[in-house]
Amino acid sequence: MTRTGRRPGISTTRATILEIARRTFADAGYAGASMRAIAAEAGVDPSVVVHFFGSKDGLFQAAVGWPFDPTGLTQEVESKAEGDIGAGLARTFLRYWDDPKTGPSLLAMLRSAMAHPTSAALLREFLARNMFATVTELVQGDDVALRVDLAAGQLVGVAVLRYGLRVEPIASQSVEELVEWLAPVLNGYLGTERRKALT
Amino acid sequence: MTRTGRRPGISTTRATILEIARRTFADAGYAGASMRAIAAEAGVDPSVVVHFFGSKDGLFQAAVGWPFDPTGLTQEVESKAEGDIGAGLARTFLRYWDDPKTGPSLLAMLRSAMAHPTSAALLREFLARNMFATVTELVQGDDVALRVDLAAGQLVGVAVLRYGLRVEPIASQSVEELVEWLAPVLNGYLGTERRKALT
Numbered sequence: 336m337t338r339t340g341r342r343p344g345i346s347t348t349r350a351t352i353l354e355i356a357r358r359t360f361a362d363a364g365y366a367g368a369s370m371r372a373i374a375a376e377a378g379v380d381p382s383v384v385v386h387f388f389g390s391k392d393g394l395f396q397a398a399v400g401w402p403f404d405p406t407g408l409t410q411e412v413e414s415k416a417e418g419d420i421g422a423g424l425a426r427t428f429l430r431y432w433d434d435p436k437t438g439p440s441l442l443a444m445l446r447s448a449m450a451h452p453t454s455a456a457l458l459r460e461f462l463a464r465n466m467f468a469t470v471t472e473l474v475q476g477d478d479v480a481l482r483v484d485l486a487a488g489q490l491v492g493v494a495v496l497r498y499g500l501r502v503e504p505i506a507s508q509s510v511e512e513l514v515e516w517l518a519p520v521l522n523g524y525l526g527t528e529r530r531k532a533l534t
Numbered sequence: 535m536t537r538t539g540r541r542p543g544i545s546t547t548r549a550t551i552l553e554i555a556r557r558t559f560a561d562a563g564y565a566g567a568s569m570r571a572i573a574a575e576a577g578v579d580p581s582v583v584v585h586f587f588g589s590k591d592g593l594f595q596a597a598v599g600w601p602f603d604p605t606g607l608t609q610e611v612e613s614k615a616e617g618d619i620g621a622g623l624a625r626t627f628l629r630y631w632d633d634p635k636t637g638p639s640l641l642a643m644l645r646s647a648m649a650h651p652t653s654a655a656l657l658r659e660f661l662a663r664n665m666f667a668t669v670t671e672l673v674q675g676d677d678v679a680l681r682v683d684l685a686a687g688q689l690v691g692v693a694v695l696r697y698g699l700r701v702e703p704i705a706s707q708s709v710e711e712l713v714e715w716l717a718p719v720l721n722g723y724l725g726t727e728r729r730k731a732l733t
Contacts, residue, residue: 446648449698459699484695484704485715492691496683499648500658505683516684520719 349387352377356398361456365395365464395464399457400447402440403431405465409472420473421521425514428490432498433510442498445491462487475526486524489517548586551576555597560655564594564663594663598656599646601639602630604664608671619672620720624713627689631697632709641697644690661686674725685723688716 355376359368370391374381388394396405408427415430416423432438448458467483474483493513496502505513521527554575558567569590573580587593595604607626614629615622631637647657666682673682692712695701704712720726 445694449645449648449694455699459701462699462701481703481707481711481715484701485692485712487701488691488695488704489688489719490691491694492687492689493684495644495648495690495694496687500654500661502658502661502683502686504680505687508680512680513684516680516723520688520722523719524715 348377348379348383352379352384352387352394353398356394357453357457360395360398360460361453364460365391368395370394395461399461400440400444401461401465402437402444405469408466408469412469412473419518419522420525420527421518421523422514424470424473424486424521424525425490425517426510428494429510429513432494438498441494445494445499470525473525473527482524482526486521489520489524493517547576547578547582551578551583551586551593552597555593556652556656559594559597559659560652563659564590567594569593594660598660599639599643600660600664601636601643604668607665607668611668611672618717618721619724619726620717620722621713623669623672623685623720623724624689624716625709627693628709628712631693637697640693644693644698669724672724672726681723681725685720688719688723692716 352373355373356368359373359376368391370384371381373394374384377384384394388397392406412420412423412427414423415426432441444454444458447454449455467480467487470483470486471479476482493505497506497508551572554572555567558572558575567590569583570580572593573583576583583593587596591605611619611622611626613622614625631640643653643657646653648654666679666686669682669685670678675681692704696704696707
């Protein structure tokens with residue numbers, strides 16, 4: 336295939352770094368992955384990796400294919416909670432899945448993780464570090480990790496039926512109708528039932 | 535590839551019928567699909583389809599890749615409920631996913647449905663006809679279809695995290711520990727909270 340008007344070298348280098356990063360994060364986890372080692376394996380200076388991806392967090396986000404910046408998500412959930420953390424979580428989750436700028440990437444990422452062990456390991460690590468950690472900040476009581484998994488299971492399952500399989504009537508329900516059903520379930524798992532938003 | 539000891543004609547015919555059946559059930563739905571038309575398109579007598587798959591239900595089950603006979607599932611749920619329908623549903627669902635004879639096929643089916651629109655349409659039709667119909671028999675109140683979707687979303691999401699992505703700690707939790715958490719959520723959706731099993 337011939338290309339016109341672009342320097343193939345740049346996109347090839349970026350893709351090479353990403354591929355090595357995906358394998359490294361999946362094998363070694365976030366903490367065990369080294370920007371320097373990834374750069375060395377790609378045959379580039381570490382500054383090139385920083386140039387493309389900004390930081391280790393940025394490289395990790397790009398490697399997993401996450402379509403938005405996960406920093407500040409706790410604040411976003413709380414700002415959308417209006418006093419009900421379960422509602423804030425469900426609303427934030429469904430809005431990113433409903434958004435045509437982010438939803439298709441989330442679905443592609445979930446599909447890939449269901450199909451390939453490396454993608455599953457990457458997503459697992461990303462969820463543990465960036466998503467479940469966010470939710471855990473909001474949770475009270477024992478068994479926190481299991482209860483976060485169960486709440487995540489509810490949300491992921493709704494996403495599978497609504498966006499993946501397009502099962503009716505859940506596929507054409509409004510976000511707020513679903514939030515009304517999901518909020519008490521999430522609050523039940525997370526022990527946030529009678530808790531006000533922190534903001 | 536050479537084969538020994540088998541007549542390739544039989545497995546080829548079976549595969550051809552299945553492929554046509556998959557497309558036909560996905561396009562026309564269960565009610566709109568005709569055994570006779572599927573046989574005609576495969577270039578075989580309808581008795582050949584019956585020989586391989588027994589009935590239209592059997593052909594549909596084989597086409598979607600469902601790994602066990604779904605008839606009698608209502609009775610199975612009730613026999614596993616011990617007075618708690620939510621617990622019976624969660625227990626039945628998790629045991630089929632945990633079972634090495636059926637679990638991998640369920641995961642393969644879900645993966646395929648997430649990846650291919652035809653598989654998604656097939657699974658949607660099968661769930662509506664064979665699974666959600668079973669659950670709906672047990673449900674009381676308004677919005678039945680949406681509440682069944684939400685309960686199914688909880689179970690499917692647990693399956694995705696536990697068997698698909700292998701997220702911990704939910705991946706190594708015992709079935710009964712999960713049943714304890716899931717039962718009240720399913721009962722809440724299905725309005726079966728204070729209802730005894732029908733048996």
